[in-house]
Amino acid sequence: MPDLSTWSCPLPLRDYPNIVMGHGGGGQLSSELVQHLFLPAFSNSALANLGDASVLARPQGRIAISTDSFVVRPLFFPGGTIGDLAVNGTVNDLSMIGATPLYLSAGFILEEGFPISDLARIVACMAEAARLAGVEIVTGDTKVVERGHGDGCYINTTGVGVVPDQVNIGPSRVCSGDVIIVSGHIADHGMAIMSVREGLEFESSILSDCAPLNDLARVLLQAGGSDRVHAMRDPTRGGLAATLQEIASASDVGVLIEEAAVPIRGETRSACELLGLDPLFVANEGKMVAFVDPSVANGVLSAMRNHPLGRDAAIIGTAVAERKGMVLAKTAIGGHRVIPIQLGEQLPRIC
């Protein structure tokens, strides 16, 4: 997250410190928003033309495309903002299929009355996240909805990336015997959001793990080779458990993890304990899980650990031939449990 302590908004705030309907109307106000706020932040040659669409050079390989909408509340949370999420979320989705993310679009739905200074902070975070991830935001759109019809700011990003011809990564390639590696501490993002959510606030220093995974995925693929790295996923909503479930259901294996091997920070674990949540089901925004051939597992693990985003990477389990479609965990006391499929969001328990 960029340092925002000295941030000053580039717009002439005298007239409109808040978004008004006209900012989405396509007239002078819309144009000012683009000229003074979006363009300086996202500056690149494709965007500079200000055409109805951006024209980009055709890359080598196959095109990958992914879209995601971001409605997080609060918009600013410990360790990140909706802007960081909007860039990293789509970058990560592309990265998990072995694509190199190149370009993003950014669509904003703003609520009338939303402070322009907040929008500027969000846009600055997006620009910084895009710079860190090495992607360009090449097209965008802004709409304004009446007060009470939105939640301040929603963002949609669509990402375009390129996948080399020989790379084919996905759950269908997972085999029994595959080693499962997670790139670091889980559940930080979800608990950071919880700690500031209205009505639930608790004091903690847990920060969201929001980060772009494209470089870590590149390092992982390089270390393991694209034929031996079978599947990669970023365990966002639904947490590690939902991701393992998805992979188990989409492949021909069962998944057996060692609960004690899953890296979780003490503070995050305590917060989960306090709220009656299972950290395996809590969201992450900068972690990945990989299913790799056992012959390359150690090489992949040490390559990940040499990367700043994979320092706490750990082997957490294996894909097994039995219990197809099912996720089992060996518990810390040596028992076994079935990791259930959640119907919806995980809810705090009464007792």
Added chain:
Amino acid sequence: MKYLSEFRDGELAQRLVREIRQATSRPWTIMEVCGGQTHSIIRNGIDRLLPSNVEMVHGPGCPVCVTPLEVIDRALAIAALPNVIFCSFGDMLRVPGTDRDLFRVKSTGGDVRIVYSPLDAVNLARQHPEKQVVFFGVGFETTAPANAMAVHLARTLGLENFSMLVSHVLVPPAIRAILESEGNQVQAFLAAGHVCSVMGYRQYPLLSERYRVPIVVTGFEPLDILNGIRCTLLQLEKGEARVENAYERVVTLDGNREAQKLLAEVFEECDRAWRGIGVIPRSGWRISPAYREFDAEHRFQVSDIRTIESPLCRSGDVLRGAIKPNQCPAFGKECTPRNPLGATMVSSEGACAAYYNYGRFVQIQELSHA
């Protein structure tokens, strides 16, 4: 985590498991009463560590599951009213009533909020004097003191816009009902440690002596539960039937007297229907006449909402250990986790839901010993 990790130690757990195996010479059926214990047993895989002739029957101690359909329907009716903020613990939101759940009510405009404490609901009532704030007070003796405190506080503050929909249930009458039911298979009980931390355990020797069953007050961490099971088995094997406190660091014989005083003031005993089991005499608490103005049933006049539970459901038999879930004729047909008829299908840890979700995988012992 201090005071938690010590009770999750893998080596000590294995030692207790060995002692349990050594102590067990024949089949026994033990019921853990509390839903929190069921959660811990499943969460830690304790059921997979026990010898195959020790069967744990999950008791009716999950407040979410046993809240009768009728009360859920009343909650839904109140939550859908304009000008009402309906507050609940999180896991009640998904419990289906006759034709919808609280999530559905919320999606169609009801102001339904998840709170962590009834006192949060009291605060909401102070912040929103123009709204009626209703708290859904369900649970066993454990959650009752905070609920009683909220009602008491609302009176002290003179809050006219706060009320509570109460469906409290009590453990000892449930244990008695199970022991007196026809075909009961349960031979011993792990009593719910946190219920006893409030109420003490003076009520249990009567049950233990009359029905000749060991009752062991047990905590919730893996070592607590394994130790509770070990104590129970030692008694069963020796032919003893005593009340034993295996959760001494929290529970005393008399419990929390201050809390009991407040409970006696705010609540009164009543007959209570348990989802899928039926009415158990004097097995619940409702708001006492002295506090009637805080009773949401009274304020919103929903007492005339009557719902008949499905006659197909045999969760009472499942809870007693008389039948296995898949022996119920409604299992997997009229009754599924998305459309549950009884308590044991409502909760993901309930015996029926577990059978439904994982029945085809139940035999995972070979993996446990891998």
